[in-house]
Amino acid sequence: MSERILDIVGLTKVYGSVRANEDITMHVDRGEIVALLGENGAGKSTLVKQIFGLGRPDAGTITINGDPAKIKDPTDASARGIGMVHQHFQLVPVMTVAENVILGHEPTKGLSLNLSAARALVTEISERHGLAVDPDATIEDLPVGTQQRVEIIKALSRQVDLLILDEPTAVLTPQETDELLAVMKELAAAGTSIVFITHKLREVLAVADRVYVLRRGKTVGEVRAADTDAAGLAQMMVGRSVVLQVDKADPQVGDEVLKVDDLHVLDDRKLPAVNGFTVAVRAGEIVGVAGVEGNGQRELVEAIAGMRRPVSGTVSLSGKDITTADPHATHAAGLGHIPEDREKHGLVSGYSIADNLVLNRFDEPEFTSGVMRDFGAIKENAANWIQVFDIRTPSGELPASSLSGGNKQKVVVAREMSAKPKLLLAAQPTRGVDVGSIEFIHRRIVEARDAGAAVLLVSAELDEILSLSDRIAVVHAGKVVAEMPAAGADRTKIGELMAGGHHEG
Amino acid sequence: MTQWLAKNKSAAIIALVVLVVAYGFWAMSPDKATSMLRFAWTLSIPLVLGALTGVIGERSGIVNIGIEGQMLAAAFTGFFVAANTGNLWLGVLSGLLVGAVMGAFLAWIAVVFQVDQIILGVVMNIVATGVTSFYYVQGKVLPSAMPTFSIPLLSDLPLVGVFFQGGPIALLTLFTVLGTWYALFRTRWGLRTRAIGEYPTAADTAGIGVNKMRIINTTIAGLLAGAAGVFMSMEQTSSFARDMSAGKGFLALAIMIFGAWFPGRALAAALFFGLASAVASQLQADKVVDIPQQFVNLLPYVLTLLVLALAAGRVRAPASEGIPFVKGEGS
Numbered sequence: 001m002s003e004r005i006l007d008i009v010g011l012t013k014v015y016g017s018v019r020a021n022e023d024i025t026m027h028v029d030r031g032e033i034v035a036l037l038g039e040n041g042a043g044k045s046t047l048v049k050q051i052f053g054l055g056r057p058d059a060g061t062i063t064i065n066g067d068p069a070k071i072k073d074p075t076d077a078s079a080r081g082i083g084m085v086h087q088h089f090q091l092v093p094v095m096t097v098a099e100n101v102i103l104g105h106e107p108t109k110g111l112s113l114n115l116s117a118a119r120a121l122v123t124e125i126s127e128r129h130g131l132a133v134d135p136d137a138t139i140e141d142l143p144v145g146t147q148q149r150v151e152i153i154k155a156l157s158r159q160v161d162l163l164i165l166d167e168p169t170a171v172l173t174p175q176e177t178d179e180l181l182a183v184m185k186e187l188a189a190a191g192t193s194i195v196f197i198t199h200k201l202r203e204v205l206a207v208a209d210r211v212y213v214l215r216r217g218k219t220v221g222e223v224r225a226a227d228t229d230a231a232g233l234a235q236m237m238v239g240r241s242v243v244l245q246v247d248k249a250d251p252q253v254g255d256e257v258l259k260v261d262d263l264h265v266l267d268d269r270k271l272p273a274v275n276g277f278t279v280a281v282r283a284g285e286i287v288g289v290a291g292v293e294g295n296g297q298r299e300l301v302e303a304i305a306g307m308r309r310p311v312s313g314t315v316s317l318s319g320k321d322i323t324t325a326d327p328h329a330t331h332a333a334g335l336g337h338i339p340e341d342r343e344k345h346g347l348v349s350g351y352s353i354a355d356n357l358v359l360n361r362f363d364e365p366e367f368t369s370g371v372m373r374d375f376g377a378i379k380e381n382a383a384n385w386i387q388v389f390d391i392r393t394p395s396g397e398l399p400a401s402s403l404s405g406g407n408k409q410k411v412v413v414a415r416e417m418s419a420k421p422k423l424l425l426a427a428q429p430t431r432g433v434d435v436g437s438i439e440f441i442h443r444r445i446v447e448a449r450d451a452g453a454a455v456l457l458v459s460a461e462l463d464e465i466l467s468l469s470d471r472i473a474v475v476h477a478g479k480v481v482a483e484m485p486a487a488g489a490d491r492t493k494i495g496e497l498m499a500g501g502h503h504e505g
Numbered sequence: 506m507t508q509w510l511a512k513n514k515s516a517a518i519i520a521l522v523v524l525v526v527a528y529g530f531w532a533m534s535p536d537k538a539t540s541m542l543r544f545a546w547t548l549s550i551p552l553v554l555g556a557l558t559g560v561i562g563e564r565s566g567i568v569n570i571g572i573e574g575q576m577l578a579a580a581f582t583g584f585f586v587a588a589n590t591g592n593l594w595l596g597v598l599s600g601l602l603v604g605a606v607m608g609a610f611l612a613w614i615a616v617v618f619q620v621d622q623i624i625l626g627v628v629m630n631i632v633a634t635g636v637t638s639f640y641y642v643q644g645k646v647l648p649s650a651m652p653t654f655s656i657p658l659l660s661d662l663p664l665v666g667v668f669f670q671g672g673p674i675a676l677l678t679l680f681t682v683l684g685t686w687y688a689l690f691r692t693r694w695g696l697r698t699r700a701i702g703e704y705p706t707a708a709d710t711a712g713i714g715v716n717k718m719r720i721i722n723t724t725i726a727g728l729l730a731g732a733a734g735v736f737m738s739m740e741q742t743s744s745f746a747r748d749m750s751a752g753k754g755f756l757a758l759a760i761m762i763f764g765a766w767f768p769g770r771a772l773a774a775a776l777f778f779g780l781a782s783a784v785a786s787q788l789q790a791d792k793v794v795d796i797p798q799q800f801v802n803l804l805p806y807v808l809t810l811l812v813l814a815l816a817a818g819r820v821r822a823p824a825s826e827g828i829p830f831v832k833g834e835g836s
Contacts, residue, residue: 073712074709074710074711074712075712078712084710086710088706089707090704090706090707090710090711091704091707092699092700092703092704092707092708093703093704093824094699094703094821094824095696095699095700095703099696100707102696103696103697103700103707103708103711103713104697104708104711104712104713105711105712106693106696106697108692108693111691111692112691112692113691113692113693113695113696
């Protein structure tokens with residue numbers, strides 16, 4: 001039998017009244033890649049944080065390399081051969097790669113830091129594992145994928161037996177993801193064990209040896225990756241079968257609803273973000289904007305929604321010019337907007353769910369009586385949408401902040417749909433949302449389209465774009481670089497275009 | 506060296522121009538030039554020390570606007586301990602300690618109770634003004650003047666010799682600037698200090714005790730604010746006056762920003778302020794311009810406004826300054 005690096009028996013972690021982890025038993029052998037798969041809130045992050053000493057189990061044992069002693073803190077975990085790459089990179093942006101790698105275990109020469117030893121260390125690890133990076137580069141100048149490489153080098157510089165990766169691919173382009181997966185395989189072959197958290201089935205199947213599926217804090221399944229497929233894993237995650245491919249009829253395309261013509265928009269730093277974006281969306285179709293984040297999507301969406309004033313170009317909705325309209329006016333013109341950042345732009349956290357559900361229409365006759373608000377109508381409206389959208393809450397009177405991410409998003413989607421918009425502008429509509437809610441929201445978006453709405457979908461999830469869209473516009477550097485029908489679109493090709501590759505033909 | 510020059514071209518050019526002008530002036534009128542530089546350097550010393558207090562604190566993530574209060578309290582304590590005990594050095598030591606204790610207090614309250622650091626600093630300033638004014642008595646004198654030293658050879662240099670002669674605090678200031686730069690940018694302590702001020706969770710996951718280090722650093726930095734205060738009441742003058750810090754603690758913060766949180770640049774910035782005042786005083790003494798003394802005294806503050814307006818947006822503060830670090834949040 002191969003060497004056991006990590007052995008967890010009966011682990012339970014309780015936060016207040018929530019059992020974040022309950023009776024979890026798992027193990028990792030040397031050189032093995034183990035995936036932790038589960039919906040948001042299933043307890044994956046809680047589990048790995050305890051392995052890394054950020055939080056102690058309330059019951060059960062974690063045994064590392066045969067030693068069952070409690071893990072005191074991250075320093076203790078590192079000393080015992082555990083390394084972790086956090087979802088939010090733990091790198092100091094203004095420092096160099098070498099300085100970040102040695103932070104906390106700095107080589108010194110007399111009183112001084114030995115930076116040449118640090119550089120040599122980085123070069124040595126990067127050459128050994130094919131993780132190309134310049135030791136003298138400043139972190140903030142590096143692309144996300146490279147920063148992640150630095151994180152891995154940082155972990156490896158401490159002699160790790162077990163490397164924990166918390167949602168490592170969430171921020172990567174498809175190409176970067178493939179590179180990372182290759183690195184993971186290489187590391188495992190060299191004897192490093194890897195535990196990685198994800199909710200992307202494709203990655204699990206591509207690299208993992210074994211998979212633990214978590215649901216509501218419990219392990220609900222352990223399978224060898226070779227013995228399962230995407231549908232099987234998804235079913236285990238949500239406890240029922242999920243339709244991964246969204247079923248939708250052929251689009252019944254009508255008149256042109258949204259017309260964006262040669263739009264130029266600046267970002268917060270006053271630098272050009274959208275550079276001559278042109279797209280048209282007709283009633284009854286979903287146009288997906290695919291692209292790596294930071295290629296002007298946010299500014300595009302904000303410009304259309306009236307939250308940001310374009311420098312030049314026009315936006316029109318059903319023939320009405322809304323280029324410089326404010327959000328109230330764009331709403332009046334028939335725009336429904338599911339914003340990218342629901343906490344900041346989608347909800348007022350301190351307001352009740354009922355009030356949040358009428359944020360866009362609180363001043364319309366339906367919800368007012370004279371100058372007063374009609375609380376009866378507001379309450380009735382809330383009760384209706386809570387039921388229709390299956391928003392999990394004991395009462396519509398509770399503040400929106402009491403909801404989980406998926407349910408918050410349902411509130412936003414319900415509200416925007418309730419106005420029956422001519423154009424639905426959906427930015428990252430399922431970000432940070434569990435699989436069950438994703439499926440639900442997807443179905444609602446398709447329903448809106450079938451009811452004759454034009455939908456502009458902006459998403460960093462290529463899978464989402466591919467499964468929902470009728471047409472796909474690939475954006476790079478603030479511009480549409482290619483447009484194609486979604487049927488038969490090739491994900492590799494789109495990935496290349498997203499990364500700035502040229503479109504042939 | 507060549508690399509440094511390539512990176513700091515404008516700084517090198519400015520330094521060269523200043524040198525040429527200064528020595529040109531010196532060649533024309535050696536006594537006047539030397540006395541002006543001495544005047545400027547004397548004004549600069551508390552500013553530099555105060556700015557270094559700010560640099561160390563903010564690089565560690567603690568915003569200290571109580572430097573003014575630290576200086577004043579240290580000036581008061583140093584002077585009266587020396588006057589009452591008859592021991593000059595006991596005075597110096599207690600002045601330094603008061604600076605350190607106030608730094609420790611600020612950091613401790615900020616870290617443990619997560620009280621807003623700006624409010625804490627304001628409170629410290631008010632308390633220092635109140636207490637020192639209340640307990641102030643007239644007619645005390647120091648047992649003796651502070652001894653002065655001069656470093657052989659270096660102090661004989663034309664013009665710049667003034668940097669290498671004077672009381673103990675004046676002499677140590679240059680070395681403190683150098684030492685702080687070395688410590689911040691060349692040692693393990695410095696790397697960790699900069700990390701906890703920029704991105705504390707990264708330091709925490711690397712096993713560095715963020716909050717402990719913040720308290721220790723702010724305390725050490727307090728020694729420098731203390732030294733600035735002691736300099737004012739025991740070296741620059743030999744008396745304590747109510748509110749004698751006169752906004753120098755705030756000026757020091759402006760210099761810290763103008764110096765972009767770098768010790769060497771803070772020194773240059775402080776000298777710039779000092780020289781501006783020296784030139785203004787000289788012009789008036791020579792009757793070249795005839796403006797009331799009050800306007801001349803106003804000059805450093807007007808310059809502060811101008812400089813901050815110019816520096817704003819060009820320099821970048823440590824990202825996590827003023828934000829309490831709580832383990833487990835944000836990762």
